[in-house]
Amino acid sequence: MTTQSNQQVLERYRVLDVGHVLAGPMTSSMLGDFGADVIHIESPETGDFMRTVAGTAGQPRASRGYDLINRSKRNITLDLRKEKARDIFHRLVAVSDVVTENFRPYVMDRWGHDWERLRRINPRLIYCRMAGFGQTGPYRHRRAYGMIGEAFSGWSWTNGYTDGPVIHSGFSLGDTTESIWAATAIVAALYWRDAQGGGEGMLIDQGLIDPNFRAMEQQIIIYDQTGVSIARDGSQHEATPYADICQTKDGRYFSFSAFTQEAIRNLVQALGLSDDSRFNNLDACLQHREEFNQTAATWFGERSLDEVIEVFEKQGANGMPVMSAENLYHDPHIKAREMVVSLPDPEGGDKPIEMQGVVPKLSETPGKVGNASHPIGGHNEEVYGELLGINRDELADLMAEGVI
């Protein structure tokens, strides 16, 4: 069997996304970028909470962050709490490869969608469950959102100014890192099922608090071996004096760091400190950490961002401006890498909707952003007709009963 070039890796595979808010829906959007038929199931009564989050109400379309999280999908409604919906959901499971959900563990179980039930319906199903604290353990019924994932995992303890309080990021770090871990796990489980002789699906238990805990590799072993709990240190880094964020003359910020001997050489050269024995080698610089921080801050304060970039580029030193959404949107490199794409508004608005492009670039099977997010239930007729043979009259009845 040979495939056509430009085929998508996950074309013809179906993902039922009963996720809400961020972690679950972001996971399935990644699979959608690589060709999967992702069907986002929302409550007909309320829709996905993310459509109407605080701070975005009153805009012409509800939540603009929602577009990125829910791109490359079809949208249907189904009230999973209703008796009649259970059967419909199970019929959809029978013709799907993957189910993703990010409720607390008992929620899907209570609605009749526990693992044992779903695997009987479809033994090839991959069921990715993304509860905040996972499916097991004493905290499994606790809720978790992005900042709880930051707090519990040990991440936020290391984020903030030296000697200051813990600071959370303004980004939903817990949810989004969970989504890349979950998408990776789903692809891995598909690989085992279809290429490694597995033949059957499996249950994936991916907690929201787990990825940052796992990825902060140093925290457990350093405590175990030395008794030290690593802590926050502003934008500096415990492992090297050669890392900080400094303000430039024109009010921008520049982040630099050096973790190898070569990188240190390039950095001190860029800062004009090659001949300064207080700073030009690691041991000495550790002794003069404060002085180095001040010297670096002064150096940046005397130069515009463009001047800084020019010097760093010339010396091959590691560093980059802190970019805002505005900076990124107008950046020539972001444009050249097609990291902003423009899509028609599925709700018929005149203005195209812009968002991030596909990551990464696959040479043989490049992904594609299928579409911006559709209105709630926008594919009810298409999906229920095509997959379950439900006709318009039946749909009208289901809608009248509040099932869809």
Add this chain to the structure above:
Amino acid sequence: MPQPKQQIFEGVRVLDLVSRESGATIAGAYLADFGADVIKIDKPGEPGPALDAHYVKNGIDLQYKVKGRNKRHITLDLSKPQGVDLFHKLVADSDVVVENLGLGVMEGWGHDWETLRSLNPRLIFVRLSDYGQDGPYKNRRLDGFAGDAFAGFCQVDGERDATPVDSQMDMAGHVAGMWAAMSIGLALYWRDARGGVGQVVDMALYEPLYRLIQTNITPYTSSGKADMRYGNRRDNGIPWVDSHETKDGRHYSYSGATRATYRDTQLAMGMFRDPRFKDLPTAFVNREAFHDYAAAWTKERTIEEVDEAFFAFEGASAPCNNAEDLINDPHELAREHIVTVDDPDLGPVRMQGLVPKFSRTPGKVRWAGEQPGTRNAEVYGELLGLTAKELDELRAADVI
């Protein structure tokens, strides 16, 4: 039907050229946790001494014990003619090469895609680079921390009107590493389940983190306003998502942004009947009073008391744990998230367990990260049939 493989990536061989200090080493570690034969190649004589005393014990880089776990470590100088030859023989017998050596470095040594694919048309060649393989900045340099800045992350991390901060985790590097693992999974799937061939994966270090930040592009293009950092006071200072210090100097975070979690947050802190906070719009008007009440309430209680109150009402909340808290936490222990590995350098060491949990193919932490070249005899013997004498000669010539 062939026998199912015991682990997901059993039989998949990965040549891992990702530098030891990069967060993206997690790509190989993830694949190795779930059964891949990951061969980490270090240059002979490298790495040099590790950088900071916090991370080192008896000259051992502690973090690398986790980053390099389950990988077989060999040395090879990919730039020397004999090294080129040996590397090409390894490539012929592998599934994946993953590298972050810098733009054009592999090409300069004779390991360009055309050469490698002619040796092995089924090869998946993952190219992690600072800014990607093309575009105007392709020759600039950054690492994980500058990656956080370029991805738009630092801009939203820190106090309002103050310098941005960054955590002690190389966010961009780790997210890129996981994204690389997913991409390898996709490329393997296309090759082995859909009749495809090998391919190149091109990814800039900051691109995955940039892709994840939902406030980056769409909200800016629709409102004209770029998101900013605001410490723990999100979205114009809403007080129902926040973090406060406890009586015993710990920090506790809670998130009451939905109707249900807002109610539970109020119940936990005993403010349910307070008319100033009866619903979200009213609480927003009285947000400073809410903030002061919550800060004072938390400050009067120990972390255990605060957590107990939130736990009783199933609030969305958690203590800001540090390593000491986590290593003793009953939930993390019950989840087997702390495992002990016997290491020849350090003896028994504790580190993170497996994430996530696969019901059918659980994976295993088999060993901790090794010194460079630990498995030279084993790997070169098994894969290329090299004898002890040949290895001695290669060692003498600084090839391995």
